[in-house]
Amino acid sequence: MVTVRTNTLTTMPALGLGTWELEGSEARESVADALALGYRHIDTARAYGNEREVGEALRDAGVARDEVWVTTKVWRDDLEPDRLRRSAEASLKDLGLDRVDLLLVHWPNPAVRLGDTLAALHRVRQDGLTRHIGVSNFPSNLLREAVSEFPIFCNQVEYHPYLDQRKVLDAAHAHRITVTAYSPLGSGGLLRDAVLGEIAESRGCTTAQVVLRWLLDQSGVAAIPRASSHDHRAENLAALEQAPLTYEERARIDTLANGRRFIDPSFAPAWD
Numbered sequence: 001m002v003t004v005r006t007n008t009l010t011t012m013p014a015l016g017l018g019t020w021e022l023e024g025s026e027a028r029e030s031v032a033d034a035l036a037l038g039y040r041h042i043d044t045a046r047a048y049g050n051e052r053e054v055g056e057a058l059r060d061a062g063v064a065r066d067e068v069w070v071t072t073k074v075w076r077d078d079l080e081p082d083r084l085r086r087s088a089e090a091s092l093k094d095l096g097l098d099r100v101d102l103l104l105v106h107w108p109n110p111a112v113r114l115g116d117t118l119a120a121l122h123r124v125r126q127d128g129l130t131r132h133i134g135v136s137n138f139p140s141n142l143l144r145e146a147v148s149e150f151p152i153f154c155n156q157v158e159y160h161p162y163l164d165q166r167k168v169l170d171a172a173h174a175h176r177i178t179v180t181a182y183s184p185l186g187s188g189g190l191l192r193d194a195v196l197g198e199i200a201e202s203r204g205c206t207t208a209q210v211v212l213r214w215l216l217d218q219s220g221v222a223a224i225p226r227a228s229s230h231d232h233r234a235e236n237l238a239a240l241e242q243a244p245l246t247y248e249e250r251a252r253i254d255t256l257a258n259g260r261r262f263i264d265p266s267f268a269p270a271w272d
């Protein structure tokens with residue numbers, strides 16, 4: 001399994017399965033099938049409402065616990081220290097796990113002092129509920145503020161060829177923080193791109209695989225595509241085995257950046 005080496009020398013599988021909007025039996029079957037295919041990294045969140053099904057699939061898969069990386073997240077309404085701990089405990093209960101590998105602040109919330117949230121997250125880690133802690137949707141200024149309080153393992157942000165995340169990447173790399181690319185396929189929105197399609201055709205692969213290679217070829221970057229179909233899950237995992245993009249292919253893809261975000265709720269922070 002290809003991994004991303006991180007600031008704690010832990011390695012996180014570079015390709016994971018995203019589970020946003022997968023619910024009930026679809027969540028359980030998607031995670032079970034992903035684990036059978038060889039995925040060893042599952043991304044969920046308290047807010048996705050599927051931790052119970054993710055946990056069932058993990059137990060049924062018969063894969064040793066220490067071979068699967070499980071990330072979950074605390075919703076932005078639960079960033080006060082007591083609520084954060086209760087959210088982490090509820091996640092573990094639903095997942096049926098003693099601890100997760102990574103617990104993230106799902107979105108920043110200016111109503112709660114960041115230092116208080118991070119101190120609570122740090123305590124939860126010290127108490128063994130999670131191996132690592134991190135943040136999500138933190139622009140570069142907030143990421144620097146977070147790092148000045150406590151070591152952070154990961155920042156999970158929207159990232160794909162349409163969205164230049166150089167500022168976030170520079171801030172993360174300066175502190176050897178992993179960047180996990182969420183919505184790596186733009187929630188599907190990149191898959192009809194003509195340039196990506198031409199590159200895919202010339203390489204004899206699919207557009208999704210070109211996008212995933214573009215991400216996985218970058219040092220310190222992981223990606224968590226969601227796929228509800230078996231064929232898409234298999235196709236995305238196979239991207240790990242493909243050759244890196246050429247300089248010319250990367251240069252063409254780099255011209256596609258247009259600032260397009262697919263995830264931009266009203267409570268989003270001021271982006272870079």
Ligand code: NAP
Nearest residue numbers: 018019020182183184185186187188208225226227228229
């Ligand atoms: P995504 O992974 O960018 O795209 C998923 C869409 O692409 C689905 O419609 C899927 O279709 C399709 N797809 C996947 N593989 C494909 C393939 N090989 N060929 C053709 N179509 C393919 O979407 P996302 O769910 O927005 O992002 C991925 C994960 O990131 C989420 O599930 C979640 O875990 C995480 N995330 C985190 C945050 C955050 O705030 N931290 C926000 C958004 C997402 P099928 O379902 O039909 O296979």
